[in-house]
Amino acid sequence: MKEVIILFLLIVIGFFIIYRIKEKRKDRLQINVFFDKAEKLISTFNQTAEKNIFLLEEKIQEANEVLNELDKKIAQSEEFEEKIKTKRFPEVFRLRNEGLPISQIAKKMNMSQYEIELILKQ
Numbered sequence: 001m002k003e004v005i006i007l008f009l010l011i012v013i014g015f016f017i018i019y020r021i022k023e024k025r026k027d028r029l030q031i032n033v034f035f036d037k038a039e040k041l042i043s044t045f046n047q048t049a050e051k052n053i054f055l056l057e058e059k060i061q062e063a064n065e066v067l068n069e070l071d072k073k074i075a076q077s078e079e080f081e082e083k084i085k086t087k088r089f090p091e092v093f094r095l096r097n098e099g100l101p102i103s104q105i106a107k108k109m110n111m112s113q114y115e116i117e118l119i120l121k122q
Contacts, residue, residue, distance in 0.1 A: 088109060088111070088119070089119055089122075091109065092105055092109060092116055092119045092120065093119075093120070095108065095109075096120060102116050102117060102120075
């Protein structure tokens, strides 16, 4: 009878040990699933961040190109304005010295009377 009880206890202890091992494996599997999901989220976040950084760099490059074009246009505008000043200013003063009224100078130079007055004030 002792042997039967000992055998029964050994069987129960064996089942208990097997049960504990399976439970630990289940916990580990659940933890591994959690870590896998976390790794996927992190990799997705990294890819999204890299894409956003790439897009931001593209937009910055586009903005730089637009600003460079704008600088060129401003420089061309200033050159054009300087050419107009060097050509028109002396002509306005010459016409004024000839005694023409501001309205006739404006018509002849294709400018407004206000522009002629500004030139003459300088």
